Amino acid sequence: MSQSALPDQRVIVVDFGAQYGQLIARRVRDLHVYSEIVPCDITADEVRAMAPAAIIFSGGPASVYADDAPSIDPEILELGIPVLGFCYGQQIMAVTLGGEVGHTEKGEYGPAPLTRCGESALFADTPGEQTVWMSHRDAVSRVPEGFTVTSSTDVCPVASMECAERRLYATQFHPEVRHTAFGNELLANFLFGICGLVPDWTxxxxxxxxxxxxxxxxxxxxxxxxxxxxxxxxxxxxxxxxxxxxxxxxxxxxxxxxxxxxxxxxxxxxxxxxxxxxxxxxxxxxxxxxxxxxxxxxxxxxxxxxxxxxxxxxxxxxxxxxxxxxxxxxxxxxxxxxxxxxxxxxxxxxxxxxxxxxxxxxxxxxxxxxxxxxxxxxxxxxxxxxxxxxxxHRQPFPGPGLAIRIIGDVDAEKLEVLKSADAIVREELDAYNERLFQETGVRDSERSVWQYFAVLPDIRSVGVMGDERTYARPIILRAVESQDAMTADWARLPYELIARVSSRVVAEVPGVNRVVYDVTSKPPATVEWE
CATH class of the missing domain: 3.40.50.620 (HUPs)
Known part of the structure; x- marks a missing residue:
């Protein structure tokens, strides 16, 4: 950390290119233990200098036998620091220590029923039968010397393995994702039961x-x-x-x-x-x-x-x-x-x-x-x-501000129109989200709207106000739902809410005679228009 003092204890997450790499670090931090991500080409000397209390190997998209497959410095496994590997992390641990990984005829993706085999400090008091999240075709076919198999599924005979004497543990499944029923308990068992850490990163x-x-x-x-x-x-x-x-x-x-x-x-x-x-x-x-x-x-x-x-x-x-x-x-x-x-x-x-x-x-x-x-x-x-x-809890907002929510050139009049329309959009959807919160008691309800704003396009349209023909600006309403900001879906707002926004914008913002709703997801669109 640059200006934040490092905690006395930390976990390093060795990243093999996993889609869940950051999620692993987040799950560890959720348990009040500081974690940090490092690349898989880190050396044993660099790990020793960091003095982590525990190491986690992430998953990854490669096959361990591919020519360009990421590997690890074998000495990392000899440092005496507890290690927990997930998916590719289990496979790289196995082949590095003399085990074997095979390419199975049948892949295993999504939820899978798992059965425990014998005692395990990693599984501890979790049930003998539980659901885990799998995402693999390759799997360990022979464990290294000194390791025991601690669980299996119908497709994967080595769903997890461990060598308690060397404090090396691994799972083919992903404990870090919410779909693994007891994933959080497994992480806690590793951090607190096996590694003896204290949850003091508050x-x-x-x-x-x-x-x-x-x-x-x-x-x-x-x-x-x-x-x-x-x-x-x-x-x-x-x-x-x-x-x-x-x-x-x-x-x-x-x-x-x-x-x-x-x-x-x-x-x-x-x-x-x-x-x-x-x-x-x-x-x-x-x-x-x-x-x-x-x-x-x-x-x-x-x-x-x-x-x-x-x-x-x-x-x-x-x-x-x-x-x-x-x-x-x-x-x-x-x-x-x-x-x-x-x-x-x-x-x-x-x-x-x-x-x-x-x-x-x-x-x-x-x-x-x-x-x-x-x-x-x-x-x-x-x-x-x-x-x-x-x-x-400010919504995501582009660095250039409203300049890129005005399509075309920017002037004082357009800024005033957009600011006034956007204020109405935010007021109405703020109230809508708050009503959802009152109903569900969950601030991040999947039905709530993640981001919402107005866009001013560089066109005018004909309209009628009173008995007079108008030729004024339209406003585009953009409202999306998202869990990760990488993808987003347009929000299915109630018709009465859209109608209220439209009526207010046309009535209260001079120079606007039309409101349209953007119903395009990301992808193929982006959340912003520019």
């Missing part, structure tokens, strides 16, 4: 350790932060306020492209609730001038991003004693960019850390206190730090 300890680490690093110097009002930068600001107070300078560049009321909300939170040095830069007119006549979405993005740094550094260069630049980088940014901090084996680094256009003669050391937290952990951290719900 939000209170995270805040305490992070605050101490920031104070130690910063000392008497000042830190500057580009505060967007989004979840990540706001949590960094709240954490910085707790750690160093007014040594933190929050620069909020108001480009005029946020949603209605958001700039005022951001300023109120960080001037009234948190004791930081808050600077609001009114750049609205400058952005409108730069965006005038620009319709290409990529050019809009370039202009908005470039101008942000110009505005930001214009302020930064006027300040004295600023040594550090804080950023809201989170763990998925690090993982997906390949910017790994252990072993230096990253293949591609596209992280924005390296893209900050420092003016000539200007540079700051980076502080990234969230760089080992997942998004939901960042939200939980924000709540624990006292941030209001409208920031902590």
């Amino acid at each position: 939000m209170d300890s995270i805040i305490e350790d992070s605050v101490a680490a920031i104070r130690e690093k910063v000392g008497e110097d000042r830190v500057i932060l580009g505060l967007s009002g989004g979840v990540d930068s706001s949590v960094v600001a709240a954490l910085g306020a707790r750690a160093i107070g007014r040594q933190l300078v929050c620069v909020f560049v108001d480009h005029g492209l946020l949603r209605k009321g958001e700039p005022e909300e951001v300023e109120a939170v960080f001037t009234e609730q948190f004791d930081v040095d808050f600077i609001r830069v009114d750049a609205r007119e400058r952005y409108l001038e730069l965006l005038a006549g620009v319709s290409d979405p990529e050019e809009k993005r370039r202009i908005i991003g470039t101008q942000f740094w110009k505005e930001f550094f214009a302020v930064a260069q006027q300040l004295d004693g600023v040594k550090y630049l804080a950023q809201g980088t989170i763990y998925p940014d690090i993982i997906e960019s390949g910017a790994r901090k252990t072993g230096g084996k990253a293949s591609t680094i596209k992280s924005h850390h390296n893209l900050i256009p420092f003016p000539e003669g200007v540079s700051f050391e980076l502080i990234e206190p969230l760089d080992h937290f997942f998004k939901d952990e960042v939200r939980a951290l924000g709540t624990a730090l006292g941030l209001p719900d409208h920031i902590v």
